[in-house]
Amino acid sequence: MSAAVLTLVVATTVGVGAASAEAETRTTAARAHATDSNRGHSAQKSEKWQALQLQAEKKQAEKKQAAKKRAEKKQADKQNAAKKPTSTPTPPAEAAPAPTTPPAVATTPPAAAGGSGASSYPLHTGIVATTFWVGEIFDANAEDGSQMLSTYDANWFANYGGCDGVTTKGTCSTEKRVAGNGFFPTSMTPKQNPFYLDLPYDDVNDKTGFANRGSVIPWANQAAYAGKAGDASVSLMKNRWVKLMKDGQTCYGQIADAGPGEYHDSAYVFGSNDARPANARYGGAGMDVSPALNGCLGFAELDGDADVVDWQFVEAADVPAGPWLTVSSSDNRVIN
Structure with a gap:
């Protein structure tokens, strides 16, 4: 060369x-x-991400193994039945065991269609609300960059019923919701209330939030939560009702997660002086709302940070009739 x-x-x-x-x-x-731009959740919750993922995978494997064993047993039973002579008498049926009373399940009071919508809780005004949805993955590289689980439910995606939107090439995306079908998703039937939201107070996985919940959450001493402040298997926030208002439109939703950005912002969430959210990201958002609430309230953007709402907590008995009661939830157990 x-x-x-x-x-x-x-x-x-x-x-x-x-x-x-x-x-x-x-x-x-x-x-x-x-x-850096990730719209993530709390540091405390993200520490549990890998453990929760492993738990979910283990549960799924156990379910598959159990299903396989049931199928094998069913096939064996069929084969044994075919071998038996037809003249074999059928043994007398045994008496059914006496029913047992299942253990009490902690639940929030169920909503009663016909409530007035009145609320004595403090009003929060001019709060930026962003949109999130079950199945959303906004950063696959983040420890907790998706809505496959919530702080209260490690199996949120499965328990909800799947992608709360439209799945295209494996990606779960949001969609415009309309009043014609009650603002429900067009491609799936939710098993839980599609009118959901989050607020920046995690009363389970955030250490400060859990430690203070008995003193800062206004309904902590109600009968449904009596003696539960120190019980980490029960949330005092999950499935609580919230009244939201925007430009003359009023809708209702239930808490299903915590965020955005902050996770024990009690001054804003429970305060009576209309304090601003501590969160400084995503336009200073003080809550995320579901696609159903996005459509019901008439948001200008499907997934933006420019829409502003007023909101306040409301007791379940005061929730009026509406599409938000089509599939409502009252269970406040924490699912790990």
Whole structure:
């Protein structure tokens, strides 16, 4: 090989290596930017992410194994039945065991269609509300960059019934909701209330939120929660009702998660002086709302941070009739 050709090869190789290094630098920077802009949840909750994922996978494997054993037993029973002579008398049926009373389940009071909508809880005004949905994955590289689970339900995606929107090429996306079908999703039937939201007070996985919940949550001493303040298997926030108002429209929803951005912001969530949310991200949002609430309230954006609402807690007995009661929930157990 001539000296001139050798020089050309070396120069080309160096150029390619430099270009590869530059591309890798741009990729690393892009990933860092994506992580910095991540709309994530609490640090406390994210610490449980991997453990919860492993638990979910283990439960799924156990279910599959149990289903396989049932199928095998059913097949064996059929084969044994076929071998038995037809003249074999059928043994007398045994008396059914006496029914047992299941253990009491902690629940929030059920909503009664016909409530007036009146509320004595403090009113929070001019609060930025962003939109989230079950099945949303907004940062696959983050420890908790999705809505496959909530702080109160490690199996939220499955227990809800799947993607609360439209799945295209494996991606769960939101969709516009309309009054014609009660603001329900068009591609699935939810098993839980599609009118859900979150507020920045995690009373289960946030250490401060759990420690203070008995003193800062106004309904902590109600009969439904008596003696539960120290019980981490019960949430005092899950499925509580919230009244939301925007531009003359009023809708109702239930708490299903915690966030955005902050997780023990009691001054804002429970305060009586209309305090601003401590969260400074996502336009200073003080709550996330579901696609159903997004449509019901007439948000200008499907997934933005420019819509503003007024809101206040409301007792279940005061919730009026509406599409938010089509599939309502009262269970406040924590599902790990």
